[in-house]
Amino acid sequence: MQFWYFLTALTLISALMVVLSKNPIHSVLYLVFTFFCISGHYVLLNAQFLMAVNIIVYAGAIMVLFLFVIMMLDLRRNSPDSKTNLTKLAGAVVGGTVLVIFIAATRKINLGTGADNAFYNSQTGMVENLGQILYRNYLLPFELVSILFFVAMVGAVMLGKREAGERNF
């Protein structure tokens, strides 16, 4: 339990640092660290497969591409010039609204009193059980998601494709 508090504090601090740090590269690295902390939470929930997939997909592939793109930018020239009063006001309004929505949504949640032993199964998060549920109970949504990804991928390839006679840059 103490470890959970430690990990959660670490997650929140690094997530805050993503927003607060001035250098985009530092932000990305803090975000990678945040993903690691979230993977730690998965381990505490005994969901090792989700932990591994989270690290492979987010920390290992997507964030590397983020870092890749940000490193290509000229950071000094592209310093954000968005600190007018209007944007500050808009940010405060949007942030406050989201806060109110979250409070309203979570106010009536019954957090219960610890794990329910009748339904508790330590093997729930294991890859075998996850596979059984995905391929038996939720087969159609799973396949639809894969079609969605495929369509997105084709779209990205079409956008990135050079037409004949088009200038490269």
Added chain:
Amino acid sequence: MELTSTVFTAKAIYVGVIFAITLGVAAYSTYFERIFAAFFQDRVGPDRAGPFGILQPLADAVKMFMKEDFIPANSSKWLFILGPCLSMFTALMTSAVIPFGDTIDLGNGVKFDLQGIDVNIGILWVFGIVSLGVYGILVGGWASNNKYSLLGAIRAASQNISYELAMGLSIISILMMTGSLSTKAIVEAQQNGHWNILYQPVGFILFIICAFAECNRTPFDLPECETELIGGYHTEYSSMKLGFYLFAEYINMFVSGAVMATLYFGGYDYPFYETVVNSFGENVANLIGFGALIGKALFFVFVFMWVRWTLPRFRYDQLMNLGWTGLIPIAMFNVVWTGLIILLPAEFNLSSWASIGVAIAGIPVLIVGLFIYHSIAGGKKKKTALAR
């Protein structure tokens, strides 16, 4: 309590031994790399420090530590230090899930696994750590504030991501053969000579090519290509920080050799295991198995060096073409063919020789398929070139 503390002590000793073996092998890989390079180029090689030059790694380490530790003025200092740390860290983490041997009887009925941890996602752990390995290079290369370092880092990132896909697909065929993600289960399925290399020849070739790319070894060492990029991502590094980058590469070689032995060459399995058990007992037999795995891993380290001093470097566009249009389609074919390897013998009640036959039949099918594809696609390419 007694049992827990015994197992805990044994585990601590085991981790220390694996750590020492990994570092020792990495240190002496640098020596043997030079010896093999000298042999391939008909030179003498290192022969000054000690008999046959075997103290050369020590001399190198002393030299590395004594050099001036330099941090460039306009670099981001913490990230500059973090780069080599991350490289070493990710290189050492992978060996946690590799089963280096079977169980050892410690007396009092305590059985001890010669494996760091047997998690049920073992191979995904390896894959995840491998995909993190690029951060060390990327962070170090960017923090150097040098355009050549940055180019090296960017090359490393795009290369690793491209070859991870083919590597993941070749691991999927292994998972189909075993039906488990645990490295221990993968090794146990290969006992008594049923090594995966017999059923997955194409998968193994794909995997070893991707391992070369992931370790940044020649012919895929574009991130540190000195003719184009000075020193690549470690241009600005000196002293032991550079040493850690180079060391991490040798650790990666050894660990990827151990992973290849685990996935394709039966792990700690070796011939005449039963005879050894009958005459010397199980502990001795399993310790020999431990030695067998280390030996197989060392053989792959030799293959890495062999290829390095035999093949020239790829051009960068060739590397990307090979990864995306060469290896990934072949890996997908291999996944489909693995389905045949499993289903055909099961459907007609044939022996495992039939699966090996189907697996080997896959190679000519693949070659013919590639040939037909190229004669169609190659013709098209020529036509468009002429039209322009």
